[in-house]
Each structure stands twice: as C-alpha cells, then as structure tokens.
Amino acid sequence: MKAAVIGATGYGGAELIRLLQQHPEATLHSFHSSSKEGESIEASYPHLQTVSGMALEAIDPEKIASETDVVFTATPSGVSSELVPELIDAGNRVIDLSGDFRLKDPKLYEQWYNKKAPDETVLQNAVYGLTEWLEADATEAQLISNPGCYPTAALLGLAPLMKQNIANPDSIIIDAKTGVSGAGKKATPVTHFTEMNDNLKIYKVFAHQHTPEIEQVLSGWNSQTGPITFSTHLVPMTRGIMTTIYAQGPDGMTAKELTDLYQESYNDSYFVRVREQGTYPSTKEVYGSNFCDLSVALDERTNRIMIVSVIDNLVKGASGQAVQNMNRMFDIEETAGLGFAPVYP
Ligand SMILES: NC(=O)C1=CN([C@@H]2O[C@H](COP(=O)(O)OP(=O)(O)OC[C@H]3O[C@@H](n4cnc5c(N)ncnc54)[C@H](OP(=O)(O)O)[C@@H]3O)[C@@H](O)[C@H]2O)C=CC1
Ligand SMILES: CC(=O)N[C@@H](CCC(=O)OP(=O)(O)O)C(=O)O
Numbered sequence: 017m018k019a020a021v022i023g024a025t026g027y028g029g030a031e032l033i034r035l036l037q038q039h040p041e042a043t044l045h046s047f048h049s050s051s052k053e054g055e056s057i058e059a060s061y062p063h064l065q066t067v068s069g070m071a072l073e074a075i076d077p078e079k080i081a082s083e084t085d086v087v088f089t090a091t092p093s094g095v096s097s098e099l100v101p102e103l104i105d106a107g108n109r110v111i112d113l114s115g116d117f118r119l120k121d122p123k124l125y126e127q128w129y130n131k132k133a134p135d136e137t138v139l140q141n142a143v144y145g146l147t148e149w150l151e152a153d154a155t156e157a158q159l160i161s162n163p164g165c166y167p168t169a170a171l172l173g174l175a176p177l178m179k180q181n182i183a184n185p186d187s188i189i190i191d192a193k194t195g196v197s198g199a200g201k202k203a204t205p206v207t208h209f210t211e212m213n214d215n216l217k218i219y220k221v222f223a224h225q226h227t228p229e230i231e232q233v234l235s236g237w238n239s240q241t242g243p244i245t246f247s248t249h250l251v252p253m254t255r256g257i258m259t260t261i262y263a264q265g266p267d268g269m270t271a272k273e274l275t276d277l278y279q280e281s282y283n284d285s286y287f288v289r290v291r292e293q294g295t296y297p298s299t300k301e302v303y304g305s306n307f308c309d310l311s312v313a314l315d316e317r318t319n320r321i322m323i324v325s326v327i328d329n330l331v332k333g334a335s336g337q338a339v340q341n342m343n344r345m346f347d348i349e350e351t352a353g354l355g356f357a358p359v360y361p
Contacts, residue, residue, distance in 0.1 A: 017346055018045040020080050022099065023090035024072060025049050025060045027201050028113050031335035032088050033057060037067050039339065039353030041346075045084050048075045075099070081106035086345065088338055089113065092200075093225075097134035100159060104138055109345060110159045111338045117142040117161035118229050128225045145341040146171055146233065147350070148285045154344035162341060164226045165333030166192050166248065169259040171233050172288055172308045173325035176281035178238045182274075183263035183321055185234065185241040191260045192246065195253040195299070198329045207250070217250045224248050255330055256299030261323040271314040274321065278312045286351050287332065287340065297326045304328060305358035306336035328358075 019036055023029040024047035036044040047057065049072040057072060058065040080087055080103065087103055089096050089112045096114035103110050119125040120140065122133030133139070138159060143152045145160040146168065154160060163171070170190045177183045199207045206212075206219070227246050235241040265274070275293040282288040289309045291297055297309035305328060313322045327333050336354055343350050 017042045017086065017342075018084040019043065019342070020045055020084045020087040021047040021090060022075055022080075022087060023048075023092075023095075023113075024057060025052055025201070026090055027197050027330055028090035028334045029088075030057075030061045030064065031330045032090060032338065033061075033064055033067070035331075035335055035339050035353060041348050041352055042086075042339075042342065046070065046073050046080070048073050048080070050075055077102040077106045077108070081108040085109065086111065086342055088335075088342075090335070090338075093129055094131040097132070101135045101138045104158055109157070111145070111162060111341050111345070112142075112159065113162045113334055113338055115164060115225055115229070117159060118144060118163065119232060121232075124228050124232075128228050144233070145337065147337055147340045147344060148172060148282070148288055149175055150344065151236070154341060155347050157345060160338075160341045160345060162334065162338045164229055165194065165198055165257055165327070165329040166190075166224070166226045166246075166259065167229045167233065168333050168337060169257045169308065169325045169327045170230050170246075170261060172327075173259055173261050173310055173323040174234065174263075175237065176278050177263060177321065177323070178234055178241070179281075180277065181238060181240075182269070182277075183265055185238055187262070187264035188234075189245045189262040190230070190247070191249075191262070193249040193251045193258050194329055195256045196250060197255050198257070198333075199250075212250060212252050215252055218247060219250060220248055253299065255303060255328050256326065257329045257333055258299055258324065258326045261325070263321045263323075265314055265319045265321040267319060269314065269319075271316060274312050274314050278310060282310070286355070296324050299326045299328075300360060301358060302326050302328050302332070303359050304331060305356065306332045306340060306354045307358060308332050
C-alpha cells in the first residue's frame with residue numbers, strides 16, 4: 017500500500033511520516049508541501065534525518081492519485097475543503113485530519129469555523145473516523161474524516177455512558193486541557209514561549225469549534241443529548257490532552273458497576289485502556305502512543321460521575337488515529353505500525 021502525506025511540514029504531517037516509515041504494510045511513497053517543494057524533510061525536522069531520504073514534492077492531485085493508494089491531508093481547515101475533492105476526483109482514497117469534513121451540517125460548519133463549507137457530496141460521503149466507534153464500513157470509504165483531538169478524548173470517555181443511557185445527557189460538562197503542539201507548528205502571540213512557559217490559559221470560551229462535533233456524535237448515540245458545556249485550557253506541556261468529564265448518574269449504581277461497564281465496553285479495543293477503579297491516568301502515560309487511557313469514578317454520595325481520559329493529541333488525537341483508520345480502510349490489522357508502548361517518563 018503506497019501512502020502520501022500532504023502538509024508534511026506541519027506537526028501532524030511530521031508525525032505521519034514517523035509512523036508510516038515503520039508501518040509493516042504501508043510504504044511512504046511521497047510527502048508534499050505548498051511552501052518547501054524540493055527541500056529535504058530534515059531541513060524542517062532534523063529528528064527525521066536518515067528516515068526518509070526523500071525531498072518534499074509539490075501538491076499535484078492527479079500525480080499523487082496515479083502513484084498512491086491513500087493520501088493523508090494534514091492541512092488546515094479551509095485548505096482541506098479545497099484539496100480533498102480534487103484528490104477524490106482524481107481517484108485517491110483520503111484521510112483528512114482537519115475539521116472540514118466532520119460536521120454534516122454545512123451551516124454549523126460555517127458558523128463555528130467561519131469558513132465556506134466544503135462540497136456537499138464529498139461531505140456527506142465522508143465517514144467520521146472515531147475508530148473504536150465507526151458507524152460505517154471503512155473498507156468502503158473513499159474519505160475518512162479524522163476526529164478532532166478533543167472530541168477523540170471526550171467521546172471515547174463518554175461512549176459507554178451515553179450508549180447505555182446511564183447519565184442525564186443535559187448534565188454533561190467536559191473540562192479539557194491540551195499541550196501547545198495542538199496549535200500547530202507556527203508560534204502565535206498566544207502560544208510562544210514567554211506566554212506559555214509557567215502559565216495556564218483558558219481559551220475559546222463557549223466558542224470552541226469542537227463543541228458541535230462532540231454534540232453531533234453524542235446526539236447520534238443518544239437522542240436526548242442537549243447542548244454540552246465544554247471548556248478548553250492550554251497547559252505548558254508539549255503534547256497531551258486530558259479531559260475531565262462530569263455527568264449526573266442514576267440512583268443506585270455503584271462505582272464498581274460503572275468501571276465494569278467501561279472495561280467490558282473496551283474489552284476488544286486494543287487502544288483504549290480502562291484503569292482499575294480508583295486509579296487515574298496522566299498524559300505522560302500515553303505520550304508518543306496511540307493509546308487513550310480512561311478512568312471512571314462515581315461519587316456514591318451525589319451520584320456524580322467523573323470520567324478522566326488522556327491521549328497524545330498528535331497521535332491518537334491526530335496522526336496515530338489516522339493510521340489506525342488507514343488500517344481499517346485497507347482491512348489490515350488495526351494495530352499495524354501502532355502497537356508500541358508510550359514513551360515514559
Ligand atoms: N496539532 C494537533 O494536535 C492536531 C491537529 N489537527 C488538525 O490537523 C491539521 C494539521 O495540523 P498541524 O500539523 O498541527 O498544523 P501545522 O500548522 O503544524 O501544519 C499544517 C501544514 O499545512 C500546510 N499548509 C498550510 N497552508 C497550506 C495551503 N494553503 N495549502 C497547502 N498546504 C498548506 C503547511 O505545510 P506546507 O507549508 O509545507 O505546505 C503546514 O505545515 C489541521 O487541520 C489541524 O487542525 C487535528 C487534530 C490534532
Ligand atoms: C492548542 C490549540 O489551539 N489547539 C487547537 C486544536 C485544533 C484542532 O485540532 O483543530 P481542528 O480539529 O478543528 O482541525 C484548538 O483548540 O483549536
């Protein structure tokens with residue numbers, strides 16, 4: 017299977033190159049840049065030195081489609097919406113990492129992303145790629161829309177609860193924190209060193225573009241879902257997301273029953289590891305890996321449920337899940353190229 021990466025000089029693209037280079041069944045055929053054609057990838061990312069030996073190529077959809085089986089678009093929202101239909105028309109199968117093909121309602125997309133919605137036919141044919149809970153046959157998909165980093169952590173945390181209708185859907189609060197690499201490679205006035213070192217910031221209050229994505233999926237799982245409350249914070253670390261999710265549970269359930277439900281729900285999911293009752297994951301425990309580690313707790317005094325989920329935003333939150341989706345698309349072992357343990361400490 018030959019793969020190409022577009023947006024190769026971004027953090028998501030670099031992570032795709034790292035993962036695809038050691039994938040047992042995929043060959044990294046080419047990587048593409050809109051600004052650095054002809055340069056080596058080492059010029060942008062010395063850590064990839066000796067790994068590829070190839071130069072960055074221009075983005076030519078026809079050429080890419082004629083030479084490869086699958087292309088990853090690790091490009092910004094608003095760019096993917098232009099690029100992906102061209103790749104699809106040229107016959108490529110595509111896994112897009114941006115937010116452009118996640119929201120099925122174009123008006124909602126325009127409202128939250130403040131950009132023109134993508135081509136309607138391509139949008140409606142896109143399969144939402146939360147891999148553990150795919151709702152369509154990935155082997156048939158021409159386009160998989162990779163979930164956002166926060167939605168991945170939040171939805172994996174909420175799925176057993178919502179699918180079993182255990183919590184009051186109106187009571188859900190998702191309190192999320194991310195490392196700075198979530199903002200991409202380019203430094204901004206919000207993310208540069210003096211702003212983020214030794215600092216903690218809340219951002220996009222009641223305005224985060226992942227809010228409707230989470231609501232869209234939750235309402236597919238449970239028709240009683242209303243608007244959620246979602247807060248996002250930047251913390252001074254490079255990678256990692258933690259979501260702490262609160263919901264009102266039913267009378268009479270025990271903490272052990274809830275943990276058992278989570279462990280059963282993810283029994284067959286290699287990449288979701290449910291912790292023993294009373295133990296909680298930290299972001300470093302999934303660093304550099306495709307794992308999502310989860311804990312669920314129940315305060316039997318108040319019936320409040322608390323779920324803690326952690327992922328690496330660049331792996332399970334982006335490029336790792338994209339490779340996991342490629343594995344599903346081509347019907348190969350889901351863990352191929354991804355089954356390694358996190359880097360620790
Ligand atoms: N960082 C994260 O944790 C996550 C990111 N995402 C999403 O994945 C995508 C990539 O993110 P990330 O790698 O962090 O972003 P970066 O900003 O680090 O990289 C994006 C890359 O896109 C390319 N690009 C920019 N403008 C254009 C254009 N007009 N045409 C073609 N290519 C362009 C650039 O590469 P070049 O100049 O070489 O073309 C750039 O390096 C984004 O949509 C992001 O929202 C999703 C989940 C998590
Ligand atoms: C730290 C930081 O700024 N993180 C970004 C994550 C962006 C992202 O992944 O965007 P899409 O999924 O919408 O493409 C944010 O919160 O907007």
